[in-house]
Amino acid sequence: MAKRIEVSDLNIYYGNFLAVEGVNVSIEPRSITALIGPSGCGKSTFLRSLNRMHEVLPGARVEGKVVMDGQDLYGSDVDPVDVRRQIGMVFQRPNPFPTMSIYDNVIAGNRLNNKRMRKSETDELVEKSLSGANLWNEVKDRLDRPGSGLSGGQQQRLCIARAIAVEPDVLLMDEPCSALDPISTLAIEDLMAELKERFTIVIVTHNMQQAARVSEQTGFFNLNGVGQPGRLIEFNPTEKIFSNPDQKATEDYISGRFG
């Protein structure tokens, strides 16, 4: 299930603007990799380029290689839709489909792709996914209600349930807790710890304590100034990054002496 991702010499552009330059990194399977760094340094852009969501924006393009299980995701014969089926994503703001019930939101990935399933199968999938997202007990009595009626933290867990319902190999999370209160954040962090048994997880976060709590590996992105491309400054095991980083810039950022 979980797969390793090797990124080499990745340059990411918005039109002619080079946003992220020269990223080389290897993301381990069955672990959580955290990406930290100041705003605008390209963490989210890098994350979105891992499942080819970056190119959805007009003019956005990518150079370099992202290899998952020996296959280059940016190869000319690769369909971005297939990539996204294997690499799921959870966004900063919870975004359940407003026209669908909780039940339909969970199976949206299958239903929107016209995958035929029997009722018993979908029931099972909904329960499994919602349980996997620690939401089942809270919503099992109102699966036919709109997903937008849930609280922010519940909506975000619904989005996670929706993402894991299509059984991806990798789960990308773009600041999944930044719109949530500490209790919902804790619920989602516990969830990530469970999910890493099955998935490769990459999380972008502004919260360094969160990165330190949940991740095995941490990457620090930074940029030299406005208009300059962002770079991956350091990539090391989380313990090392937070205790004894290789780079001065990393230490400055983590200890709050930055800028």
Add this chain to the structure above:
Amino acid sequence: MSTATQSAPGTPAQRQEQQSVRSQRRLPRFAPLGLYLGGLALGAALSALTGFSLVTTVIYGVALGTLAVYVAARAVEGRRQATDRLVTCLVTTAFGIAMVPLLSLVYTVVTRGAARFDGAFFSNSMFRVVGEGGGAYHAIIGTLIITALTAAISVPIGLMTAIYLVEYGRGRLKKAITFFVDVMTGIPSIVAGLFAFAFFTLLFGNNVRLGVMGAVALSVLMIPVVVRSCEEVLKLVPNELREASYALGVPKWRTVVKVVLPTAIAGLGTGITLAIARVVGETAPLLITVGLITGTNLNPFDGRMATLPVFAYYQLTQPGTSPQAFLDRAWTAALLLIILVMALNIVARLISRFFAPKSGR
């Protein structure tokens, strides 16, 4: 004079503090109304000097009332409050002026159209009727058929154009389409009629009159309205929903069909209904493309048809042996058109209420 301070809640200390902050004197609550009534009375007197009329009374009265309110407020409340009251008076007057033609029109049409608003009007055509009696059954059916045909042509084209502009279009082609849609919005309706007329004359030769010609002419008017309203509604669909769908591995076209359109369905329905209401009363293009007949023709691909606006126009301009009967029918046709447009607007509101995404807690 101290109504504002007396009615203010709070402890005595707070009240005192408020008084020091706002020791301003106010006009009594009903003073402006009283001043306006006084102004109207004076206006009536003024008007009587030159031979009394209601119109001059109201004009004099409103002007005098506004002036009186301003002067009184200036004397009692000070300059800022007086300006506030003056602007309030002007805005209210402008609203009143805007309502005058509307109310007058509705009143006139309802009172005059009521005479023939009966069963015969809805069940009889004008076939072999030259005097009293008769009805607009053929015109009602004709309007419904031609409008339905227009919608059948315009809605797919307009909706798909809007989807192209919002979801797929980029660069020069998108800009060009947007520009030409804007230009089309401003086309005079007679030009649309002439276009359809010329087009079908080229195809079928001279003197051709078909219901479908009218539908084509009306489509030229309706398509840009549909494109514009649908485009605005589709733009309102949050980009996050599209991204959420892409991230689940859903192809773009399926995202548009199954996520974007259902989310926007309420707005799309409203926009399309209002676009239909916009063309249902068009007269000029139908006059030259569809013409008029006195009998009922249900086939838009064969010969002339009657439509309500054209029916009303001919009842008015070419009365038969009994002018009053023809005039009455024209008014009733006009009343029916207004009811039709109003009904479509109500339908639009209902659509936007019932199809809106439910937040449901």
